[in-house]
Amino acid sequence: MYLTTSPIDLAALLLEARPGDGALCLFVGVVRDENDGLRTTAIQYEAYGPMAEAEMARLADALSRDFPAVTIRMQHRVGLLSVGEASVAIAAVSPHRAEAFAACRAAIDRVKATVPIWKKEFHPDGSSGWVDPTVSPSGTDP
């Protein structure tokens, strides 16, 4: 399961190293208090669950082909998250660090580009809005 409604267990993701692995790169996306100049109090993550699971599995397969030495674990949280909570975490372990960094970076970039997950930001004045990275480049961050 790549999606979770519970807080992401980073320690569990970190347990991945095998005896031949010398490098672990972990990326964690965290809910920020601001996006494009607007204050954010919380973010609702909504997924097309079964497709998001399938798409992340396809992504994991593609990453295994592109980075054969790397083992990758990913989790994406859905539901209502507060500022400071982890929305996504990706752990990449490999014998050497270059491919751990490269695979981890590729993984988060691809997750953001193709996995059917959406987020609605809530602002201090009670307003809210869906983030559209195609019209607001920094909406793709972190």
Added chain:
Amino acid sequence: MYLTTSPIDLAALLLEARPGDGALCLFVGVVRDENDGLRTTAIQYEAYGPMAEAEMARLADALSRDFPAVTIRMQHRVGLLSVGEASVAIAAVSPHRAEAFAACRAAIDRVKATVPIWKKEFHPDGSSGWVDPTVSPSGTDP
């Protein structure tokens, strides 16, 4: 203190995010069971302690200048480590992911290049040897 003789507490390194931070990149170097084709059972890390502390502080200052949006935490372990134990951990948090990855990668590269720490590898046959990255390129890994 950047050096520690105790196991690195990854959870403590991860506690770093501020409300404006949306990205965390953690790198962990782990003792591998093999280096340059030789099996490894353990590694002894030795440091020029006071200089290593000073050098890592200088490194942290330089990284703050090069990546002003990023907060970095680093720990390097010294002493005798078994396969699978973390030798170094670097956490970089920032508003966006690009600079978190870049700063984390730069940090581990610089730690390996300049901090006065040495490692002696122990092999299954009882032999041992100091790792010299200048004659064995992959000795610089992870």
Added chain:
Amino acid sequence: MRIRLLHFASFREAIGRDEESRDIADGTLVSELWAVLGGEVPLFRRFPKPPPAAVNREYVSADTVLRDGDEVAFLPPVAGG
């Protein structure tokens, strides 16, 4: 033939439901289904071309022919991470 149509995020809010079944003509293309929805939802007419679409939980191109029993979704710009 009959398909199942799912709606997410801003599209779900615009159309006012998250799921429905629809009878459509045999041979209907993904792009033609989008045009039908555009007749019902003003927001959808603002798209110069159909948004990314999924059939049976995989991305497909707009010229894909729909089949009976398909699970279809048009996807607003994704924003995971």
Added chain:
Amino acid sequence: MRIRLLHFASFREAIGRDEESRDIADGTLVSELWAVLGGEVPLFRRFPKPPPAAVNREYVSADTVLRDGDEVAFLPPVAGG
């Protein structure tokens, strides 16, 4: 004048001690101190030029002039991480 000299890792093992005090001539350069050590330790003579050196816990160049009370170390190739 008197300096404190520290030895680490392979250099420590080659010279057989981790620390010592030495009396050296005023104005001795880092590179000259290395040459003195080369007279005592065969391994050190195999270096075509002095290895990285630290004075008072900072990297210095080989043409640095040593001063009384300095803490000096020649550093084998570092291998942290």
